[in-house]
Amino acid sequence: MTSAMPTIPPEPTPLSRPFWDACREHRLIMQACQDCGELTFYPAHMCPTCGGGHLKWQELSGRGRIHSVTTVYRPAAPVFAGSVPYVIALVEVAEGPIMMSNIVGPGALEAKIGDTVDVVFEDLAEVTLPRFKLPGG
CATH class of the missing domain: 2.40.50.840 (OB fold (Dihydrolipoamide Acetyltransferase, E2P))
Structure with missing residues (x-):
């Protein structure tokens, strides 16, 4: 892209840091629940679908x-x-x-x-x- 759109930059948290680090590498990732298989976005501590706490980052x-x-x-x-x-x-x-x-x-x-x-x-x-x-x- 030739000119960046102005933005109010997000402030990564410890929970969201892997997402922003992957973006810096030009990779899109989201968390996948290892209990039910559902993907979730925004980054979370537990799966909003099943309540499981086994979330792993997955490349999209x-x-x-x-x-x-x-x-x-x-x-x-x-x-x-x-x-x-x-x-x-x-x-x-x-x-x-x-x-x-x-x-x-x-x-x-x-x-x-x-x-x-x-x-x-x-x-x-x-x-x-x-x-x-x-x-x-």
């Missing part, structure tokens, strides 16, 4: 589908003012969980529910963020 394909999408014309915070319009989406990753991110790249403003997307990583000074782009975008 990086592919997904837009579950919900909106184009923002009025920035949520001053830091985003120079980036409007921008696209926020709930992306259902191929492995199941839904995560919120931005749709970036060519065609982002035309993104719609059901479109397939691929993860891309945006390296910032503080953290690397997972974003998604349309195929060919």
